[in-house]
Amino acid sequence: MARVFVSKNPFTQQVYKNFEFASSSEVEAALTESANSFKVFSQKSFSERAQKLTALGQILREQKQELAHLMAIEMGKPLQSGISEVLKCAECCDYYAQNAENLLSDESFSLPDGKCYVKYQPLGPILSIMPFNFPFWMPFKMSIPHLMAGNTIILKHAENLPQCALKVDEITTQAGLEHEVKNLFLSIDQVKQVIADSRIKGVSLTGSVGAGKAVASLAASHMKKFVMELGGSDPFIVLQDADVQSSVSALVTARLQVTGCTCISPKRAIIAKEVYDQFESALANEVAKWSYGDPTEQETQLGPLAREDLADQLQKQIEDSVAMGARVVYGGERLGATM
Known part of the structure; x- marks a missing residue:
C-alpha cells in the first residue's frame, strides 16, 4: 500500500492533516517550471544568486522560533535543537553566498604540449529526496550549493514532514526563489517517473541504505548523476x-x-x-x-x-x-x- 504524507505530532499522536500525493498535472507543471527556470537562473551572475541566498539566510534567522516549533510538533525535535538547526541553515546560506564564486571558478593548468582546464557548469533541475531527522538542514544543505551553482531543485521530503516541506516552499519563495525550489508530495512510483524524466539531470538522496540502493540503481539506469548519503554504523x-x-x-x-x-x-x-x-x-x-x-x-x-x-x-x-x-x-x- 502506498505511503501517504501525514502531519502528526509524535508526542501527542495528534494528526494535524493528511496530504494527497501530487497529481500528474502538478508533477508535470513542476518539472516544466523547474526546467524553464533553470534556463534563466543558470545565466544569472554569482552575485545575483548570492543576493537570494543572503535573503534566505535572513528569513531563516527571523523565523527560527516558528520553524523550531514546527519541527517540534511534526517530528519531535526539542526547541533548542530546532533553533540551532535553523541557524545552521542560515550560516550555510551565508557561506555559499560568499564563497561559491571562488569555489566554482575556472582552473587552468599548463602542459608541455598545451593547456588543460576545469570549468564548472550548471547541470539543470535536481531531484532532492530528503529524510525526517533534520527537516530544514537536510533540504537546505543539499539545495544551497546547487542554487549557487545555478541549478534548480525539486524537493521530495519525508512523508511525515509535509508542513515542514511546505514551509521550505514558502520561505524560498519569500527569498525570491519561487521558481527555483519546488516541493512535491510524491509517491514512490512518482519518484521513479521523475527520475526517469529527461528534464531531471541529477538526484540527491539522504536516507537508508535500502533507499539509496534503489534510487542509485534507478538513476544509473537513466545515466543520471547521483549523490547518496546513507546510514552509518x-x-x-x-x-x-x-x-x-x-x-x-x-x-x-x-x-x-x-x-x-x-x-x-x-x-x-x-x-x-x-x-x-x-x-x-x-x-x-x-x-x-x-x-x-x-x-x-x-x-x-x-x-x-x-x-x-x-x-x-x-x-x-x-x-x-x-x-x-x-x-x-x-x-x-x-x-x-x-x-
Missing part, C-alpha cells in the same frame, strides 16, 4: 587510559541527539574491560541528567522518536537484546513514541 571505542567521564559525556551527547536518529552518531560502544564497570555506572548517571518529554517545552532535551513505528523498532531491539542476555541499566520504558 560507527563504533565508539574507549580504551583503558581514556578519561571516562569525558568519554561518557561525548557518547551520550552524540547518541541522544535527534533522539538517536542521525547517521553520524555512534551505534555501539566498545569499552576496555579495565574501565567497563566505571563506564557503565557513569553512563547511567549521565543519561539520567537528560530531561525528556514534550519537545515544545524549553527545558526538554530529549523528545520522542519521529514516528511511532520507529519506537516499535527500538522497543523490539531492547526486548530482543534482553532475551539474548543484555541488561537494562537505565530506562527502557515507553510512552507512545517516547522511549
Whole structure:
C-alpha cells in the first residue's frame, strides 16, 4: 500500500492533516517550471544568486522560533535543537553566498604540449529526496550549493514532514526563489517517473541504505548523476587510559541527539574491560541528567522518536537484546513514541 504524507505530532499522536500525493498535472507543471527556470537562473551572475541566498539566510534567522516549533510538533525535535538547526541553515546560506564564486571558478593548468582546464557548469533541475531527522538542514544543505551553482531543485521530503516541506516552499519563495525550489508530495512510483524524466539531470538522496540502493540503481539506469548519503554504523571505542567521564559525556551527547536518529552518531560502544564497570555506572548517571518529554517545552532535551513505528523498532531491539542476555541499566520504558 502506498505511503501517504501525514502531519502528526509524535508526542501527542495528534494528526494535524493528511496530504494527497501530487497529481500528474502538478508533477508535470513542476518539472516544466523547474526546467524553464533553470534556463534563466543558470545565466544569472554569482552575485545575483548570492543576493537570494543572503535573503534566505535572513528569513531563516527571523523565523527560527516558528520553524523550531514546527519541527517540534511534526517530528519531535526539542526547541533548542530546532533553533540551532535553523541557524545552521542560515550560516550555510551565508557561506555559499560568499564563497561559491571562488569555489566554482575556472582552473587552468599548463602542459608541455598545451593547456588543460576545469570549468564548472550548471547541470539543470535536481531531484532532492530528503529524510525526517533534520527537516530544514537536510533540504537546505543539499539545495544551497546547487542554487549557487545555478541549478534548480525539486524537493521530495519525508512523508511525515509535509508542513515542514511546505514551509521550505514558502520561505524560498519569500527569498525570491519561487521558481527555483519546488516541493512535491510524491509517491514512490512518482519518484521513479521523475527520475526517469529527461528534464531531471541529477538526484540527491539522504536516507537508508535500502533507499539509496534503489534510487542509485534507478538513476544509473537513466545515466543520471547521483549523490547518496546513507546510514552509518560507527563504533565508539574507549580504551583503558581514556578519561571516562569525558568519554561518557561525548557518547551520550552524540547518541541522544535527534533522539538517536542521525547517521553520524555512534551505534555501539566498545569499552576496555579495565574501565567497563566505571563506564557503565557513569553512563547511567549521565543519561539520567537528560530531561525528556514534550519537545515544545524549553527545558526538554530529549523528545520522542519521529514516528511511532520507529519506537516499535527500538522497543523490539531492547526486548530482543534482553532475551539474548543484555541488561537494562537505565530506562527502557515507553510512552507512545517516547522511549
